[in-house]
Amino acid sequence: MRWLRKNLVVIAGLLTLAYMILPNIVVMVFSFNKPNGRFNYSWQRFSLDAWKDPCGVADMCESLSLSLQLAAWSTVGALVLGTMIAFALVRYRFRARGAINSLIFLPMAMPEVVMAASLLTLFLNMGIELGFWTVLIAHIMFCLSFVVTAVKARVMSMDPRLEEAARDLYAGPVQTFLRVTLPIAAPGIAAGALLAFALSFDDFIITNFNAGSTVTFPMFVWGSAQRGTPVQINVIGTAMFVLAVLMVVAGQIITNRRKKTATA
Amino acid sequence: MSTTTLTKKEGAAPVEEPVLRKPSARKRLVPYWLLLPGIIWLLVFFALPLVYQASTSVQTGSLEQGFQVTWHFQTYWDAFTEYWPQFVRSLLYAGTATLLCLLLGYPLAYLIAFKAGRWRNLLLVLVIAPFFTSFLIRTLAWKTILADDSLVVDVLNALHVLDVTSWLGWTEGERVLATPMAVVCGLTYNFLPFMILPLYTSLERIDGRLHEAAQDLYASPATTFRKVTFPLSMPGVVSGTLLTFIPASGDYVNAELLGSTDTKMVGNVIQSQFLRVLDYPTAAALSFILMAIVLVMVTVYIRRAGTEDLV
Numbered sequence: 106m107r108w109l110r111k112n113l114v115v116i117a118g119l120l121t122l123a124y125m126i127l128p129n130i131v132v133m134v135f136s137f138n139k140p141n142g143r144f145n146y147s148w149q150r151f152s153l154d155a156w157k158d159p160c161g162v163a164d165m166c167e168s169l170s171l172s173l174q175l176a177a178w179s180t181v182g183a184l185v186l187g188t189m190i191a192f193a194l195v196r197y198r199f200r201a202r203g204a205i206n207s208l209i210f211l212p213m214a215m216p217e218v219v220m221a222a223s224l225l226t227l228f229l230n231m232g233i234e235l236g237f238w239t240v241l242i243a244h245i246m247f248c249l250s251f252v253v254t255a256v257k258a259r260v261m262s263m264d265p266r267l268e269e270a271a272r273d274l275y276a277g278p279v280q281t282f283l284r285v286t287l288p289i290a291a292p293g294i295a296a297g298a299l300l301a302f303a304l305s306f307d308d309f310i311i312t313n314f315n316a317g318s319t320v321t322f323p324m325f326v327w328g329s330a331q332r333g334t335p336v337q338i339n340v341i342g343t344a345m346f347v348l349a350v351l352m353v354v355a356g357q358i359i360t361n362r363r364k365k366t367a368t369a
Numbered sequence: 370m371s372t373t374t375l376t377k378k379e380g381a382a383p384v385e386e387p388v389l390r391k392p393s394a395r396k397r398l399v400p401y402w403l404l405l406p407g408i409i410w411l412l413v414f415f416a417l418p419l420v421y422q423a424s425t426s427v428q429t430g431s432l433e434q435g436f437q438v439t440w441h442f443q444t445y446w447d448a449f450t451e452y453w454p455q456f457v458r459s460l461l462y463a464g465t466a467t468l469l470c471l472l473l474g475y476p477l478a479y480l481i482a483f484k485a486g487r488w489r490n491l492l493l494v495l496v497i498a499p500f501f502t503s504f505l506i507r508t509l510a511w512k513t514i515l516a517d518d519s520l521v522v523d524v525l526n527a528l529h530v531l532d533v534t535s536w537l538g539w540t541e542g543e544r545v546l547a548t549p550m551a552v553v554c555g556l557t558y559n560f561l562p563f564m565i566l567p568l569y570t571s572l573e574r575i576d577g578r579l580h581e582a583a584q585d586l587y588a589s590p591a592t593t594f595r596k597v598t599f600p601l602s603m604p605g606v607v608s609g610t611l612l613t614f615i616p617a618s619g620d621y622v623n624a625e626l627l628g629s630t631d632t633k634m635v636g637n638v639i640q641s642q643f644l645r646v647l648d649y650p651t652a653a654a655l656s657f658i659l660m661a662i663v664l665v666m667v668t669v670y671i672r673r674a675g676t677e678d679l680v
Contacts, residue, residue, distance in 0.1 A: 118480030121473040122495060125561055128510035129499050135513065146513050186407035197400030205404065208411050214611070214667055215660060216619020218636045222643055222656040223418035226425045229649070246414040249407060307503055309622060310636075314643065326505040330626060334509060342502040349501035353494050 129346055136339035143333025155336035159344075162335040165325055169341060172322035175237070176306035179244035183301045186245070187252030188294060194253070195260045212250045220247060221314035228315065235317025243315050244305040251304060252297035259293025419660075426653035436649060448654040452638050456658070459634040462549065462624075463617035466556035470564040470613045471606065473557070478568035478605070479598075482575075496565055504559055508626050511555055515545045515627070547629035555623035563612040571605030572598070607674045611667060618663055635659055 109116075135145055139152035160166035190209065193199070212220065224246075228239055267289065271281040287294075309323040316324060326338055426444060430436035449456070481492045499507060514521055522545050525531050534540040539550040575598065583593040621636030635655060642652035 114476050114479055115484055117473075117476035118484075119477075121477040121561070122492070124473065124558065125499055126495060127514065128507040128558065129502055131510040131513050132502055132506055135510070146509075146516060186410055189403040190407040193400040193403035197403075199400040199404075205408060208408065208416070212411070212415055214615060214664065216615055216636070216663055218619040218621065218639050219656045219660045219663075220415065220418070222639055222652060223422035224414065225643060226421045226649065226653060227414070227418040230421050230425070242414055246410060249411065253407075303500055307500070309505060310619075313640075323503055323505050326503060326509070327622075330505070330509060338506055338509075342506040346498060346502045350494065350498055353498075357490060 132339050133343045133346070136336060136343045138336055138339075140336065145334045145336050145339065155340045159337055159340045162337045164320065165322075165335065165337055165341075168320045168322045168325040171237075171319070172306055175241060175244060175321060176302045178241055179248050179305040180298050180301040182241070182245040183248035183252045184294065184298055187249050187297060187301075188256050188290075190249075190253050191256035191260055191293075194257055196265075209250050209253050212247055213254075217247075217310040218314075221311040224311070225314045235315055236319045239315045239317070240312050240319060240321070243311045244308060247308075247311060248301035248304050251300050255297035255300060256290065256293045259290055259296075263289050422653045422656060425649050426657055428650050432647050441650070444650050444654045445658065448651050449658060452635065452655060455633055455635045455638050456662070458549075458632065459618050459636065459659070460662070462553050462556060462632075462634060463614050463620075465553050466560065466617050467564075467610050467614045469553070469557040470561050471610060474561055474564040474568055474609065478565050478572055481565075481569055482572035483577075493569075496562055500562065505622065505626075508555055508559065508622060511551070511558065511627055512546065515551050515554070517544055517546065521545075546627065547632070549628070549632050551627040552624050552632045552634075555627045556617050556620060559620075559623065560613040560617055563616070564609040567609040567612065568602060568605040571602045575601050603674065607671070611670070615663060615667065619659060 135148070136155060137151050137153065138145055138148055139150050139154060140147070141149050155161075190205075194202070194205070221243075224239075224243055227233075228235060233239060263286075268281055268285055271285045272278075276284065307323060308321075309327060312321050313324060313327065320328070322341075326334075329335060329338060424438055425436070427438060427440050427442060428436040429439045429441045429444075477492075477496070481489055481496070485492050513519065516522070522531075522543070525545070526543055531540055531543060531545070534550055535542060539553075540548040545551050545554075579597055579601070580593060583597050588596065619636050621634055621640050624632050624634045624637050636659075639652050639655050639659070642648050642655065646652075
């Protein structure tokens with residue numbers, strides 16, 4: 106009993122973790138299922154069919170590649186625009202700072218469905234055809250604020266004297282930026298990029314409103330929840346999960362090695 | 370926010386003020402050039418759409434004849450009186466999910482910050498890892514977990530939990546799927562990481578010596594938590610609850626996939642009015658009301674919590 110009271114936090118925490126991981130385990134297990142009907146919701150029998158033929162469902166892999174392209178371009182767009190804003194906010198004085206701060210904060214404080222609906226009214230009123238470009242515009246818009254926040258946090262903790270030192274040592278503005286500023290800001294920019302990619306890749310609500318007949322991967326999953334869920338969806342979900350975890354583990358091992366060689 | 374070249378904030382490295390030279394005219398324009406593209410993007414694709422939505426909400430007409438601005442504010446009243454149950458439900462579900470996220474997320478964040486030791490990084494990865502499987506796929510997995518004769522539901526039935534919850538109106542009979550409980554469970558699940566990560570960041574910043582000091586002054590673990598740890602984690606609590614409540618209040622995915630027609634939230638209505646019924650004025654009015662409610666609640670909440678430095 107005393108042991109229980111002492112470890113209450115640990116037990117509660119691990120239970121929460123189990124709650125968070127459980128669906129991923131279900132997704133993984135059901136990627137080896139052979140469902141009887143069109144829906145993959147109840148376990149029937151073990152099969153490797155879906156893993157042998159991951160693109161065997163019409164249009165699924167096309168939607169996946171579209172989502173990856175969208176995420177890549179949104180990341181690039183949001184990163185360029187967001188990094189510029191972050192530097193301006195931290196490094197310079199100018200008018201209307203408060204208004205600009207609110208303009209950047211508001212998209213994060215707005216339910217997604219509101220942004221989705223209002224963007225759709227803009228496109229409808231202007232007679233812009235919905236498709237890849239409208240989705241890309243929307244994704245860059247909502248990723249932008251998150252990139253600004255991530256990069257800003259990093260730039261704010263940077264010591265400007267390092268750049269002054271570079272200038273004193275006769276580095277030009279471009280050289281200073283490329284060889285001093287950018288490398289120091291890199292972790293913030295990388296965090297922003299990761300966030301933007303994940304947000305864009307997994308976005309459903311804004312995309313659903315503004316995609317017209319274009320089908321991204323989340324929209325494909327949404328559609329299949331109505332028509333019938335192919336096992337291949339679980340294969341993709343599992344593969345992405347495993348790949349991401351492997352990448353994190355590999356990154357951890359590399360940094361550990363570097364630390365060891367640095368101290369040796 | 371200070372107007373010096375360096376924005377001074379707690380946590381930023383203590384840096385000496387550089388001597389301010391009077392910059393040349395060209396140099397003074399640099400920040401504007403840096404801001405211009407991004408700000409234009411936000412103005413055109415975030416602010417302008419809100420204006421268009423406001424104008425759409427006071428239009429009348431039909432899809433065939435086109436819509437005209439007629440300043441028909443009646444739409445707002447009609448939309449609200451017809452769909453107020455969905456508004457109430459949205460706020461209720463989102464509020465419950467936020468509270469549950471806090472209750473479930475706090476122990477885990479605490480565990481990672483103070484008790485995990487060398488397991489810390491692994492636990493952090495496990496919190497973030499689910500993100501890499503599309504959230505729609507993971508939400509569909511709850512259909513399996515909460516299915517009518519699944520293990521979870523059988524256990525809840527055997528423990529007579531479902532008798533209590535169905536008496537409270539959260540579930541119906543021996544079912545969990547297609548009930549409010551399933552929707553709240555899905556919302557809680559989907560937004561938990563958004564609660565845990567800010568909580569963890571603010572807990573991790575707490576100086577461990579403060580705990581020792583509290584113990585040295587004969588504070589029990591409970592008192593230490595109540596008087597030291599929890600107050601110091603308030604910034605995390607505030608941003609975590611905001612990051613959970615705001616998206617949850619506008620969500621329609623969980624209500625659609627895990628709920629029934631009786632659990633529709635306001636997001637579901639906006640979605641179907643916009644994309645299926647094509648009644649744009651009503652949809653725009655609903656969306657505007659939701660925005661107003663959320664913004665007012667967020668502002669009041671931030672004021673009361675006293676943390677303005679969220680950005």
